[in-house]
Amino acid sequence: MSPAARILLVEDDPGLAAGLLSVLEAEGYHMTLARRGDDGLALAEAEAFDCVLTDLRLPGLGGLDLVRRLHAAKPTLPILLMTAHGTTETAIEATKLGAFDYLLKPFEMEDLIGLLAKAVDSGRRAGSAPEFDPQRLGPDAIIGRSRAMQGIYKELGRIAAKPVNVLIRGETGTGKELVARALYQHSDRAKKAFVAVNCAAIPETLLESELFGHERGAFTGAVERRIGRFEQAHGGTLFLDEIGEMGASTQAKLLRVLQERVIQRLGGKDVIPVDVRLVAATHVDLEAAMTDKRFRSDLYYRLNQVTVALPPLRERLEDLPALVGHLAAKHAAVLGFPPSAFPEDALRILHAHRWPGNVRELENVVRLALLRSRGYPVTAAVLLEAMANPVGPGVAAESPDLRRLVAESLAAAQRGDAIDVHARVIEAAERELFSQAIALADGNQAKAARWLNVSRVTMREKLRTFGLKAASDTDPGE
Ligand SMILES: Nc1ncnc2c1ncn2[C@@H]1O[C@H](COP(=O)(O)OP(=O)(O)OP(=O)(O)O)[C@@H](O)[C@H]1O
Ligand SMILES: [Mg+2]
Numbered sequence: 001m002s003p004a005a006r007i008l009l010v011e012d013d014p015g016l017a018a019g020l021l022s023v024l025e026a027e028g029y030h031m032t033l034a035r036r037g038d039d040g041l042a043l044a045e046a047e048a049f050d051c052v053l054t055d056l057r058l059p060g061l062g063g064l065d066l067v068r069r070l071h072a073a074k075p076t077l078p079i080l081l082m083t084a085h086g087t088t089e090t091a092i093e094a095t096k097l098g099a100f101d102y103l104l105k106p107f108e109m110e111d112l113i114g115l116l117a118k119a120v121d122s123g124r125r126a127g128s129a130p131e132f133d134p135q136r137l138g139p140d141a142i143i144g145r146s147r148a149m150q151g152i153y154k155e156l157g158r159i160a161a162k163p164v165n166v167l168i169r170g171e172t173g174t175g176k177e178l179v180a181r182a183l184y185q186h187s188d189r190a191k192k193a194f195v196a197v198n199c200a201a202i203p204e205t206l207l208e209s210e211l212f213g214h215e216r217g218a219f220t221g222a223v224e225r226r227i228g229r230f231e232q233a234h235g236g237t238l239f240l241d242e243i244g245e246m247g248a249s250t251q252a253k254l255l256r257v258l259q260e261r262v263i264q265r266l267g268g269k270d271v272i273p274v275d276v277r278l279v280a281a282t283h284v285d286l287e288a289a290m291t292d293k294r295f296r297s298d299l300y301y302r303l304n305q306v307t308v309a310l311p312p313l314r315e316r317l318e319d320l321p322a323l324v325g326h327l328a329a330k331h332a333a334v335l336g337f338p339p340s341a342f343p344e345d346a347l348r349i350l351h352a353h354r355w356p357g358n359v360r361e362l363e364n365v366v367r368l369a370l371l372r373s374r375g376y377p378v379t380a381a382v383l384l385e386a387m388a389n390p391v392g393p394g395v396a397a398e399s400p401d402l403r404r405l406v407a408e409s410l411a412a413a414q415r416g417d418a419i420d421v422h423a424r425v426i427e428a429a430e431r432e433l434f435s436q437a438i439a440l441a442d443g444n445q446a447k448a449a450r451w452l453n454v455s456r457v458t459m460r461e462k463l464r465t466f467g468l469k470a471a472s473d474t475d476p477g478e
Pocket of ligand 2: 176241281
């Protein structure tokens with residue numbers, strides 16, 4: 001594309017080299033030839049090229065080693081690998097090491113010319129685009145200077161150190177958990193515990209023992225005493241995430257704890273005083289849930305002494321460039337890429353999207369785009385692809401709730417923060433399966449049991465365990 005572009009060709013076969021040189025010079029490229037891998041590396045390190053085109057098998061230094069060492073020295077210099085020994089292994093290895101792309105010999109000259117133009121273009125953008133500051137801010141920083149976000153910061157400043165329970169609201173992915181942690185860090189309880197419980201990730205049957213603990217023998221399987229989250233958070237902050245998913249019985253117990261400031265472990269007699277600052281979060285419409293009697297209004301008023309309502313991303317698009325910069329820096333570091341820029345046209349594409357998944361969706365798109373770009377600047381094409389399929393093929397069909405539950409449970413387990421991950425995830429999956437099956441069968445247990453190939457007894461047991469309703473003539477609950 002650019003007639004003045006300088007290309008380094010590393011090729012030991014004199015016939016091939018001569019052919020490539022003449023074709024590419026005719027295209028207007030300024031060509032330099034090296035016949036050995038080590039010579040090629042030295043030349044590329046010493047001089048400014050727009051692209052390196054190299055063979056795989058070379059004397060002195062092999063093509064893959066050349067890619068690795070050159071990419072380490074000049075991460076934005078595009079390298080194209082030509083190979084007659086094309087296996088997927090080589091291809092994967094080459095791209096992993098940082099090659100921009102590869103060509104299988106024999107290839108059409110047109111393909112080479114097209115690829116070369118793309119590579120040169122990409123390398124030049126990388127050179128000219130402003131690099132993102134590797135962020136003095138930590139990965140947990142709240143990004144955004146829009147009016148809406150400034151309002152949030154002021155509110156957080158006013159309430160963080162006050163003894164009030166806070167309800168954080170906002171659509172999925174708007175940063176509720178981030179804000180909960182910020183509240184904690186700016187509170188006078190910052191030196192005490194911050195304990196987080198995701199009410200949606202824990203089956204109702206286990207949530208109460210998770211929150212309040214249990215004594216040994218309190219129920220089948222309670223082989224040891226367990227200290228609950230409330231006790232762990234004593235003196236500090238308890239974050240109840242997805243509070244809208246909490247079942248009726250747990251709501252009742254939680255209300256009592258808030259009123260009386262004491263807990264009782266399940267199966268225990270002792271009354272244990274707890275001093276806990278409660279921060280709750282939800283993306284559901286709690287007012288509607290109250291109308292439907294799914295959420296207690298007395299609990300609502302206890303939790304909601306102050307509300308922080310986070311704006312959806314589409315209402316603060318002016319924060320998009322800063323968010324992209326922050327997320328790109330964060331994930332480039334995780335993925336081991338140099339910080340890479342999102343050029344103007346890419347940002348324009350991001351601007352046009354509605355972001356139903358808010359910052360989390362943006363984060364997924366940025367991560368995937370970085371992964372696909374392998375450290376080179378993110379092009380519009382790559383970005384559109386990442387947005388079309390933010391989770392990658394094969395996973396999209398799965399329930400996002402389950403996938404998220406699994407991810408969150410595993411993350412909690414890695415922090416040493418979860419018990420019975422396997423049992424919980426299986427239980428949640430089962431609950432989903434049985435609840436959908438019985439609904440689809442219009443409450444007909446025999447039909448649902450047949451579909452799932454389980455016995456009627458099992459079906460009845462599961463319905464009872466999960467508190468699901470069957471048709472009245474086959475009512476499982478006696
Ligand atoms: N203002 C922001 N600045 C930087 N990162 C953000 C911001 N808001 C959200 N994020 C990031 O987006 C992701 C989702 O945020 P978070 O988990 O806090 O959302 P949430 O509101 O709790 O979502 P959900 O309702 O789905 O649980 C996190 O990785 C978080 O770090
Ligand atoms: Mg959350």
